[in-house]
Amino acid sequence: MRAYEDMVFSTAMRLTGNAAQSEDISQEVFLKAFEHFERLRASPGGWLKTVATRLALNHLTRHRKRWRLFSEVFTDETPEEELEAAVASFDTVLQQLEGQERHALVTQALQQLPDHQRVPLVLFHFEEMSYQDIARHLGHSLTKIKTDILRGRLAIARSLAHRGLPPADGGSRTPS
Amino acid sequence: MNTRKSSGDERRERLERLAHQALRELPPYRAPAGLEARVLAEIERRAALRGGAAGIAEWPAAARALVMAGCALCVPLAWLLVPPLCAQLAHALSAPGVAHLVDGVTGTSRMLVGLVQLAARLVHMIPSGWLFGGLIVTGAVYAVPLALGCLLLGPRSKVHSV
Numbered sequence: 001m002r003a004y005e006d007m008v009f010s011t012a013m014r015l016t017g018n019a020a021q022s023e024d025i026s027q028e029v030f031l032k033a034f035e036h037f038e039r040l041r042a043s044p045g046g047w048l049k050t051v052a053t054r055l056a057l058n059h060l061t062r063h064r065k066r067w068r069l070f071s072e073v074f075t076d077e078t079p080e081e082e083l084e085a086a087v088a089s090f091d092t093v094l095q096q097l098e099g100q101e102r103h104a105l106v107t108q109a110l111q112q113l114p115d116h117q118r119v120p121l122v123l124f125h126f127e128e129m130s131y132q133d134i135a136r137h138l139g140h141s142l143t144k145i146k147t148d149i150l151r152g153r154l155a156i157a158r159s160l161a162h163r164g165l166p167p168a169d170g171g172s173r174t175p176s
Numbered sequence: 177m178n179t180r181k182s183s184g185d186e187r188r189e190r191l192e193r194l195a196h197q198a199l200r201e202l203p204p205y206r207a208p209a210g211l212e213a214r215v216l217a218e219i220e221r222r223a224a225l226r227g228g229a230a231g232i233a234e235w236p237a238a239a240r241a242l243v244m245a246g247c248a249l250c251v252p253l254a255w256l257l258v259p260p261l262c263a264q265l266a267h268a269l270s271a272p273g274v275a276h277l278v279d280g281v282t283g284t285s286r287m288l289v290g291l292v293q294l295a296a297r298l299v300h301m302i303p304s305g306w307l308f309g310g311l312i313v314t315g316a317v318y319a320v321p322l323a324l325g326c327l328l329l330g331p332r333s334k335v336h337s338v
Contacts, residue, residue: 002212008208023208030215030221046206080184087191094198115272123201150188 004045005030008052014122017054017111023084025055060119083154085099090157097160109159117152120145 012022029052033040040047064142094102102119110118120138124127133144297308 005211006204006209010204019208022213023204023214026207026211027218028216030211031218034219035216049249080187083191084183087187090191090198094194102198103202107202110199110202119304120194121199122257125196127241150191153191156195157191160245166292 004048008048009046011049011052011126012056014110014126015053015119017113017115017118021090022056023061025052025059029057049127053123057119060115086154086157086161089161093157093160093163104155105160105163109156110122112159113152113155117148120149121152124149 005026009022009026012025014028015020016025029048032051033044035049087127097105110121113121120134123134123137124131131142131145131149134149135142138145
């Protein structure tokens, strides 16, 4: 259990963004593992990750109607200039920030995303699910999932850029 | 137009790569220190609950043998003890004070039988259409909320298959 508890807790934490809920989910995952010990002998990490993801998603579906309302009214209408600026500043920030500081800022930016952007983003980048699988599991259209993921990435890029780094010229940081 | 679209796609792909790089290099969260103890305590609690309610097939062999022997012993004991107990009971009921009580009970039971017969006649007098209508209304009162609950809660099961 000690070898996997960080992985299980991280999976739940990234999806829910809430430590108390993630601890409850982690406990439930390990209780299920205890009950189905024979099944997880072949690939304990994969089994635990799958169950943690499923339980976290089940937890999130209880609040699903709330975040569906927020997200379905938007479409992908990001101006190209804005997208270009965001990509450039994101690249610059990632190059200039030191490891731990970068991790802290990215973690914070990820946690600040609304559920409807964070959940598909985490499923895509951490759980390596395709857009189609995410749309199927969350019960949304493919277009909406792509839009939410794009907006999530942009929000992270903007959040890092707002920490005091100039957008694209690679200049020095201003004190925050 | 095509050039503009493809450069837009390139920007999106670059953003995806940068986001992937930034997110995937994040270290895992540390699980709370008390998680393991919490899980073990819950396993013990559930095991204790399960032990109390376990079927006889899961009991230890000695306990199972004891219960089987006890059950087997009940048959000859009943064979031996029931006739003298019945004789003693009959003797006790024939005593003067108790016989009066038995008469009272018999009278009460006759009255109850009369009441049941009266109720049966009353039910017979009610038109059958009313009775069936009442049954249908009662069924609908249970079925409609159940159907509404199934309709409203049904889509949640989708994520359970992840």
